Amino acid sequence: MQQNETLLAIIALAADQHLGRAVSELENYLLAHPQLQSDMEKLQALKADYDLLLHYWQQGFSDPERDHLYAALLRRLYTLGSNMLLNDHLRNSPFMMNVYSRPRHSGREWSVGAIRSQLEDFVSTQAMLELEPEHIRQPKAKKLHEEHARLMYDLFDYIVTSRLWSEATASSFEAMLLSLTIDTTDRQLMVSAITLSVMQAFGYQKFSVLCSVYEHADDEALRQRALVGWVLAMDASKLRLYPEVFDRVATLCADDRALQELTELQMQLFYCMEAEDDGKTIQNEIIPDLMKGNNLRMTRRGLEEVDEESLEDILHPEAAEQSMEHMEQSMHRMADMQKQGADIYFGGFSQMKRFAFFNNLAAWFVPFYPQHPAVSSIWENTKGKRFLETITQIGAFCDSDKYSFVLAFNHVLDRIPPSMLSMVEQGEASPIPLGGQIADEEQRQPAFQRRLYLQNLYRFHRLFPVRSEFVNPFADASRYLFFANPVFRATRLQERTMEVAAFLLKRKRTDELLQVLDSLDASLHNYHYYIIRARVETSPESQRRLYRQALDAKPDSEQALAGWARSCFDARDYDEAIEAYRRLTGMQPDRLSYQLSLAACLANAGRTDEAEPLLFKLQYLNPDNLNVMRILAWTLMDGGKYEQAERYYAQLQSAQKAQPDDTLNHAFCHWLSGKTSEALSLMNSIGDSESVARSIMGERPFLVAHGLHDVDLQLMTDSLLFSKISGE
Secondary structure, eight states: OOOOHHHHHHHHHHHTTOHHHHHHHHHHHHHTOTTOHHHHHHHHHHHHHHHHHHHHHHTTOOOTTHHHHHHHHHHHHHHHHHHHHHHHHHHTOHHHHHHHHHHHTTTOOOSHHHHHHHHHHHHHHHHHHTTSOHHHHHHHHHHHHHHHHHHHHHHHHHHHTOOOOOHHHHHHHHHHHTOTTSOHHHHHHHHHHHHHHHHHSOOHHHHHHHHHHHHHOSOHHHHHHHHHHHHHHOOGGGTTTOTHHHHHHHHHTTSHHHHHHHHHHHHHHHHHHTHHHHHHHIIIIIHHHHHHTSSEEEETTEEEEOOSSOHHHHHOHHHHHHHHHHHHHHHHHHHHHHHHTOOTTHHHHGGGOOSGGGGSGGGGTSOOOTTSTTTHHHHTOTTTHHHHHHHHHHSOOOHHHHHHHHHHHHHHGGGSOHHHHHHHHTTSOOOOOTTOOOOHHHHTSHHHHHHHHHHHHHHHHHHOTTGGGSOOGGGOHHHHOGGGOGGGTTSGGGGGHHHHHHHHHHTTOHHHHHHHHHHSOGGGOOHHHHHHHHHHOOOHHHHHHHHHHHHHHOTTOHHHHHHHHHHHHHTTOHHHHHHHHHHHHHHOTTOHHHHHHHHHHHHHTTOHHHHHHHHHHHHHHOTTOHHHHHHHHHHHHHTTOHHHHHHHHHHHHHSTTOOHHHHHHHHHHHHHTTOHHHHHHHHHHHOOHHHHHHHHHHTHHHHHHTTOOHHHHHHHHHHHHTHHHHHO
């Protein structure tokens, strides 16, 4: 979304408490834009108040309200600048100007009282229609829903393009959103409109409305929309302007239920952002298996049933059974992905957003209801009604995908095998969506309802043709990674930080993980913090320090001790590493990796007389383990037993999983035993002379300690790098 950089800079000055400079910059801007006369008048009134404040301060008057007045002036300037920025966006975007103009030119009255009256009339009229005979009720209900849908689309656009609200406006909307006399579908749609609006330009009043709806709403779906709204609305750069945000969020986070829902929300946001990767997995790995295992095939006329008693089935009945087992495994895999939180339908339904229905902004957020004018006639088609009802009721489809499904169903209805439809309509079979049936109890859970709403939001920001006109929270870490937002630092949400950190570590989201860990108050650094931080730390010294802190916090932790041992080995502090690995082998006597690491530490510490017996024992017990053989060969070479080491290196090179290092170490062994030409030949066989030369210099302490001189090292690298010259 392109925005006016000058106005953005002025708003930033206000947010950073630089009132005088912000006033001056905005005045210069308005002088260059004389057409903005009304904005200049507002600024002049603000400037007069600011000059008065300055005058009394310069005269030395003591005013206990000065700080409050200064903060109020900052907010007035921020509000003016933000509204000007919104106006500028409208002027420079034909799409947004149309969204702004359409409801305001509709002839409707847009006072909150008038809006509330219309929404309440809709509910009461619906109730009265239930008393009418069927032949009268149906056409009246259809007309009522058509008119109401137009109203709600207009209202959605009106709210999305509204300026920052006053306290009175916010209070009226809050009362309306919490009213039981208004349909929850309408209230949910209004909450989505407020969310889009407040993400465009943060205003405390809209933010506060979303918080109140989350706290007090009677409907769970409404609460979850409000939760997503106030969380994604928070703009860390505006917090100094509105310090009351800290108190409001702290109050919300005092509730255990809110802590759980916020923790779940943070993880669900990442599942949303991984939808496209999950879709590729489903498309490339799961769907092909499912198609192999059924008796349908796709033709140009649609789906056709295949004769189940085919010759292949008769000749190879076990193949059909295996195919069915494979298909069931694929179904379970997709169901497991869905249970873990994956958005398994994004890939398929992303192709179904080209219907004219989705040209309207509000359509992406309107809760699904069969009476919606866009789908009501399709829904009432008796030929496929049972099929539609079943699928939309038991599947984990977000509202946006339900509308897509119904609209698409209308186009393929005639191509569905008649026998399949007949069985469903007569109740003999029930269609099961990919991913499996979702029980009613699970569908009522807050986490489930929140997940589906997030999918609505994600589809809008990924697929809406004019999505670039809106702030995308999924592309802005300061929004989607709200656990790192400073507003939560002094709240109880910090207690849940390590859950989110472990989740991010598992998903290899290192950058976000570090931001979350950096936001955690130092007083809450504990064993889990040190372990997770050490896992992603790039500095060896810092990693070693963190494992030591983890070990101090939990002395009997095998994980901390193993990390400490490994970091000591990397730092060549072999004495500490030996002590740690001896403790680890005591904890886990049968764990080969600990015994091998202990042997490697002993060898590197020059204690080959202790390392060799241990390695020979391990080699006897694990004759095919190449890692045992590698460490044994190195230890023998380190002990000057070159002939024995060469035999093991020869075996390693002939092994199927040989590594370039095996060849290089074999070459070192030849070199140290005086077989220089054999060593050079092996090094040349590796191919990458530059890399081999670097390895030689990297092992200089070892090679020099075993009798080679710096000149020997230089001659070998010269021979590798300039072999053509030496061979001429």
